[in-house]
Amino acid sequence: MNLSRHKKTLGLAAGASAIALTLAACSSSEPGSGSTAAPGTTGSSEPITLTVATFNNFGYTDALLQEYMDLNPNVTVVSNVAATSNDARTNYFAKLGAGGLADVEAIEVDWLPEVMQYADLLADLSDPSVEGRWLDWKTAAATDPDGRLIGYGTDIGPEAICYDAAQFEKAGLPTDPAEVAALLKGDWSTYFEVGQQYADASGKAWFDSAGGTYQGMINQVEAAYEDPATGAITATTNPEVKAIYDQLTSVSPTLSANLSQWSDDWFAALATGDFATMLCPGWMLGVIKGAAPDTTTWNVADVFPGGGGNWGGSYLTVPASGPNVDAAKALASWLTAPEQQLKALAAAGTFPSQVAALDNDAALNEAMASGDAPTNATYFNSDTLGTIFSNRANAIEVSPYKGALYFQVNDAMQNALTRVEDGSQDPTTSWNQFVSEVDAIG
DSSP states (O other): OOOHHHHHHHOSOOOOEEEEOOOOOOSOSSTTOSTTOOTTOOOOOSOEEEEEEEESOOSOOHHHHHHHHHHOTTEEEEEEEESSHHHHHHHHHHHTTTSOOOSEEEEEGGGHHHHHTTGGGBOOOOOGGGTTOBOHHHHHHTBOTTSOBOOEEEEEEEEEEEEEHHHHHHTTOOOSHHHHHHHHOSOHHHHHHHHHHHHHHHSSBSBSOHHHHHHHHHTTSTTSSBOTTTOOBOTTTOHHHHHHHHHHHHHHHHHBOOOOTTSHHHHHHTTTTSBSEEEEETTHHHHHHHHOTTOOOEEEESOOTTSOOEEEEEEEEOBTTSTTHHHHHHHHHHHTSHHHHHHHHHHHOOEEOBHHHHTOHHHHHHHHHOTTSTTOHHHHTOSOHHHHHHHHHHTOOOOOOOOTTHHHHHHHHHHHHHHHHTTSSOHHHHHHHHHHHHHHHO
């Protein structure tokens, strides 16, 4: 399949840091021996090396990968970690048709539609041993029209509201998580109305950025940018998209801290109380704790405007051209089993997509309360974080359609919101530029 369009637009592959893990001996002579062996592990005793390519932090610690090697003494696992998902995406599409990808490649949900166009270049991961493992919508999104499963689900991003209790108290707002959840229960207008009360009382920002808030809002729209039936771009004519843009650019001048997510100033502000709330998928907790380790007043409320929403989540794929496809499938299966996903949750705050894990509040709470976990109970002042995010996962009613051009259109929208927030353009001018850019994409 021709990937020249992607090669042209995405450029050169990103570099990644490689951490080689040493081969560990195991008392058994059979690969995969033990109760936690990966389904489908080959019986070959020939030594092989498997490379796992991820980005950011999937929770695949040295200890976790060493555990797999202990179970499979002929296997050496090498972990390549790209700095960002954009870097990983560039590398993925540059090499998918040409070869040279890792044995197991992580992909992000927002570029899954692009990946699905080249499903024939990926191994079919369907297997009776994994049927029913994931939430239905997680599996459905990675199943091609021929019924081939091309990705094993890793995490999902059920969203709650993170808030700074100290800033709430100064503004005269309730600070108890249950009371905050009751205060914010409702739609986005409720969230912004409470934010205006906070801003009036404190003179400070309510949320971090229009772009970050937009992502939570647009993920509740069933088909924001493209027509599911035809693939035609509808972003510029969809009244829901324009309404969200107008609402955000209207409240942003008084409620936003104008801090683009992932900027240096944004990271610093997580520790200084420059804004009081932010939309929080489960993986965001680790970001907050990592940026503000000495802050003691971040809390999580079991609520989300409009009911529920998912932001983020990833999959593991296996390129069909790899030299060890069966062994790579076995490793991907093991890494995405409920037991390993709970370990990844404790290590990185990546919330499981597996039904067995989501149905076990005690295990979720324990994993998120671990002293070493980025989501630990002491930091976020809660010992029921697992229950909170399980509730948020169950509140998700919309699995938005994201077509092949979703990533590009969404990036154009994020840039449009940033231009308004940084004052370089007014809302109308920036929207018109967004329309022009989207027309060029289509």
